[in-house]
Amino acid sequence: MNWERLQEKLNILADAAKYDVSCSSSGSNRINDNKGLGDSTGMGICHTYTEDGRCVSLLKILLTNHCIFDCLYCVSRKSNDIKRAAFTVEEVVELTINFYRRNYIEGLFLSSGIFKNSDYTMERLVRVAKKLREEHKFNGYIHLKTIPGASDELMREAGLYADRLSVNLELPTKSGLKLLAPDKDHKDMLKPMGAIHQDIIKYKDEKKLIKSTPIFAPAGQSSQMIIGATQERDLDIIKTSTHLYSKFNLKRVYFSGYVPVLEHKNLPVLGTPVPIVRENRLYQTDWLMRFYEFDPYEIVNEVHPNLDLDIDPKLSWALRNRNYFPIDINRADYHMILRIPGVGVKSAKKIIAARKFGSLNVEKLKKLGIAMNRAQHFITCNGHLLATDIDSLRLKNLILNAGSSKFKANFSPQLSLF
Amino acid sequence: MTFLIYDGSFEGLLTAIYEVYALKLVDVRIITEKEESSQLFSTEMMITTNDDKANKVAKKITNILGSTGFRSLWKAMLSELPGTADIILSVVKYAISTGKNVIKDYGHPAVLALQETLKKLGREQHRMTAFVRFELAQDGVFYATIEPDFDVLPLISNHFRKRYADQKWLIFDLKRNYGIFYDLQRVITVEVHQTLPDNSPSLMRLDWDETEKEFQNLWKNYFKATNIVSRKNTKLHLQHVPRRYWKYLIEKQ
Numbered sequence: 053m054n055w056e057r058l059q060e061k062l063n064i065l066a067d068a069a070k071y072d073v074s075c076s077s078s079g080s081n082r083i084n085d086n087k088g089l090g091d092s093t094g095m096g097i098c099h100t101y102t103e104d105g106r107c108v109s110l111l112k113i114l115l116t117n118h119c120i121f122d123c124l125y126c127v128s129r130k131s132n133d134i135k136r137a138a139f140t141v142e143e144v145v146e147l148t149i150n151f152y153r154r155n156y157i158e159g160l161f162l163s164s165g166i167f168k169n170s171d172y173t174m175e176r177l178v179r180v181a182k183k184l185r186e187e188h189k190f191n192g193y194i195h196l197k198t199i200p201g202a203s204d205e206l207m208r209e210a211g212l213y214a215d216r217l218s219v220n221l222e223l224p225t226k227s228g229l230k231l232l233a234p235d236k237d238h239k240d241m242l243k244p245m246g247a248i249h250q251d252i253i254k255y256k257d258e259k260k261l262i263k264s265t266p267i268f269a270p271a272g273q274s275s276q277m278i279i280g281a282t283q284e285r286d287l288d289i290i291k292t293s294t295h296l297y298s299k300f301n302l303k304r305v306y307f308s309g310y311v312p313v314l315e316h317k318n319l320p321v322l323g324t325p326v327p328i329v330r331e332n333r334l335y336q337t338d339w340l341m342r343f344y345e346f347d348p349y350e351i352v353n354e355v356h357p358n359l360d361l362d363i364d365p366k367l368s369w370a371l372r373n374r375n376y377f378p379i380d381i382n383r384a385d386y387h388m389i390l391r392i393p394g395v396g397v398k399s400a401k402k403i404i405a406a407r408k409f410g411s412l413n414v415e416k417l418k419k420l421g422i423a424m425n426r427a428q429h430f431i432t433c434n435g436h437l438l439a440t441d442i443d444s445l446r447l448k449n450l451i452l453n454a455g456s457s458k459f460k461a462n463f464s465p466q467l468s469l470f
Numbered sequence: 471m472t473f474l475i476y477d478g479s480f481e482g483l484l485t486a487i488y489e490v491y492a493l494k495l496v497d498v499r500i501i502t503e504k505e506e507s508s509q510l511f512s513t514e515m516m517i518t519t520n521d522d523k524a525n526k527v528a529k530k531i532t533n534i535l536g537s538t539g540f541r542s543l544w545k546a547m548l549s550e551l552p553g554t555a556d557i558i559l560s561v562v563k564y565a566i567s568t569g570k571n572v573i574k575d576y577g578h579p580a581v582l583a584l585q586e587t588l589k590k591l592g593r594e595q596h597r598m599t600a601f602v603r604f605e606l607a608q609d610g611v612f613y614a615t616i617e618p619d620f621d622v623l624p625l626i627s628n629h630f631r632k633r634y635a636d637q638k639w640l641i642f643d644l645k646r647n648y649g650i651f652y653d654l655q656r657v658i659t660v661e662v663h664q665t666l667p668d669n670s671p672s673l674m675r676l677d678w679d680e681t682e683k684e685f686q687n688l689w690k691n692y693f694k695a696t697n698i699v700s701r702k703n704t705k706l707h708l709q710h711v712p713r714r715y716w717k718y719l720i721e722k723q
Contacts, residue, residue: 055684059691066695084635091632097600098710100721102697105706112696150685151692153612153637154604156720189636311700326701406576416577 053146062147064137068117068128069163072220072276073306077109077158077193079271080215088189090152090159092215092271096193097158110161110195111151115139115176119165123222123233125281127313128165138167144180145188152192159193159215160184166199174202174210181213193271200240204247211251216271216303219245221296224289228282231318241275248273249300272303279334280327281310281319287357290337294348297341307334333359340366343397344390363448367393370430371444377430382411394426425454471497476517476555478502480547483555484524486517487562500555527562534565539573546587548621557583594618595625602630602641603720605686606679612639613676616718623650627657686720693721 078096098107116138117128127134139147148160162180166173177196184190196214198207211217219241223229226238248269255268275296279289293305309331312322337359340346344366351365352358360368370377370393379388381403389400399422406412406420413434418424429447442450472495476482486500500517532540543558560580565572575581597618604612612634623643627650630639634652642649642662651660716722 053681053684055687059688062688062692063695066692070696070698084632087635089634089636091635093632094629097596099600100693100719101707101710102693103704103707104698104701105703105710106698106701107710108693108696111692147688150681151689153634154606154685154689155602155614156689309701311698328701402574402576405574409570409572409575409577412577419579419582420576 061137061139064135065114065117069112069114071308072163073308074274074276075107075109076304079303080193081270082191082215084191086189088191090190090192092191092193099156109158111148111157112161115162115164116167117165118167121166121235124316124319125232125278141176141179145183148184149188161195163197170199170201171203171206174199174206178206178210185213198244207244207247208251211269212266214269217248217269218274221275221277223282224277224292225284228284231282245300274302274304276306276308278310279307279331285357286359287352289334290348290352307331329361333365337365345387371448374444378432379430381431381433382407392427392430394423426451471512473512473514474500474517475503475514476500477519479519480544481524482517482519484527485520487559488523488527489517500559505552531562535571535573539571542588545591546584549587549591550621551587554587591620594620595622598622598626599629601715601719603718604639606682607676608679610638612637614641615644617645621646631657690721
């Protein structure tokens with residue numbers, strides 16, 4: 053093997069793939085029942101973390117960064133003057149197997165620039181996955197990015213080898229996509245999402261009847277969109293992600309804060325800080341929708357189209373809806389306990405479990421690990437009203453001054469366009 | 471105050487708990503020989519581990535806390551944290567006195583303490599499934615050395631057996647001087663008797679496969695290339711990968 057050349061390719065093609073944020077390796081059910089290599093049944097594992105604090109779970113690479121498209125937000129666009137490289141199918145397989153055997157990774161995340169045409173590219177991605185599964189009895193996690201415009205047959209074949217498929221929506225609004233990626237169309241992305249969704253249902257149903265039916269993308273599909281590259285509102289983003297969740301039953305929608313890579317009149321100027329806080333607030337909103345039983349439009353709506361940067365969306369909602377509070381810790385149902393600022397899913401479950409053995413007082417709540425500096429203003433406990441009776445603006449300041457946000461230094465305006 | 475001195479094993483602890491009830495001891499602590507017991511007006515009693523007594527206690531506990539509850543007591547012992555035996559005794563006493571499965575009564579101080587120990591243990595267990603780094607030696611075995619905060623090898627053995635069913639591997643705990651070895655059939659516990667002049671076990675100076683260094687370099691490079699410099703966040707990085715684990719992480723060398 054030419055190690056030096058491989059090293060160089062890996063540098064180029066890992067660097068080009070790193071803006072794809074999905075790193076999840078959970079949710080599959082591929083059991084190692086063939087005495088092969090790997091197992092994807094447990095929860096995902098982050099094997100290490102980059103210096104920017106992101107999890108490294110999968111070997112995330114492009115097959116090639118040659119691309120016939122010219123999307124402005126993308127480092128691999130054809131007009132960009134960068135080093136190009138391409139892996140062979142064998143090279144990707146070797147890297148995956150050898151990294152996996154050393155417990156570096158949970159599996160492979162393979163994406164690609166589009167070379168020649170969509171089918172030609174997709175066919176190679178599928179070949180990597182097939183070789184791993186069939187020749188190496190690999191049961192680790194495989195996430196394949198589908199190539200827009202590839203044929204349905206290839207997409208279906210991809211689903212038979214991959215644990216997860218993803219189609220990136222790229223930008224949250226149609227107008228944004230038109231502005232930055234004139235070669236692409238939202239329809240071209242939604243169509244394959246629909247097809248994958250149908251196939252997942254079809255294979256699942258068949259498996260109920262015929263046990264030998266192969267599994268199809270057992271970890272479902274996900275998508276990602278870049279935020280902060282165009283002038284979309286948080287409401288637009290949440291609307292889009294809500295649509296994807298409900299229409300295609302997506303497992304995850306990822307947000308990727310735009311990293312300025314190009315000087316162009318349609319893009320934020322170079323040096324614009326990556327909107328890390330905004331990205332975090334969007335993820336918190338996503339969590340509230342998926343795990344806290346919130347309706348998305350309780351959090352953002354036409355009256356309140358953008359998320360607060362200085363406080364989290366749950367606290368923000370609570371401050372706008374004081375009529376729901378105070379909540380009785382010992383009586384309220386799980387749904388309402390979840391809405392108390394400072395109480396997470398784990399704490400809420402602990403509260404429900406613990407109060408079966410006797411009522412909870414303030415001391416016990418503190419010991420359970422509830423963030424009382426926030427929670428205290430919204431609860432009653434054993435008849436004691438802890439809630440603070442001041443208006444929401446003053447309460448917000450009180451809470452902000454009491455705690456120290458990890459983002460305090462980042463509260464500079466998130467984005468300056470033009 | 472009575473100090474029951476036991477051998478540190480889980481069976482030993484169960485035997486001690488048996489004695490607490492047999493002798494109707496009220497003001498009592500369970501400690502190992504290494505732990506400090508010097509207190510004025512205290513009595514000490516040596517506990518000899520006894521399988522019969524241990525089994526009786528195990529059965530009683532399982533009846534009340536279920537097998538999962540019983541297993542969590544065993545797990546907590548792997549933390550090796552001082553005071554864990556006393557916490558377990560308190561939980562068992564509380565369970566027996568109420569006759570209820572109290573394992574989720576987070577409002578009770580001993581139960582909460584037990585749950586917190588389990589949380590720490592779970593975190594370390596998960597970290598070891600993540601941070602183990604195998605190196606391929608010329609004998610075809612994948613070797614890894616670790617120094618976990620707690621004795622988690624018994625907890626990660628199944629994970630690695632399932633995952634690496636087609637390769638021989640050995641994970642060695644340098645702190646506790648034992649390892650687990652998978653021979654393609656089963657996992658066995660091993661000790662290494664041969665040590666090098668500087669007292670480190672001999673498996674740290676194996677002859678590595680000729681491709682080993684190359685793959686390590688590829689991995690290190692990948693780790694660097696996948697980082698986004700403009701998002702640098704050292705605090706978050708350290709929170710996820712505390713410095714004490716760096717020693718065995720190839721990408722952090």
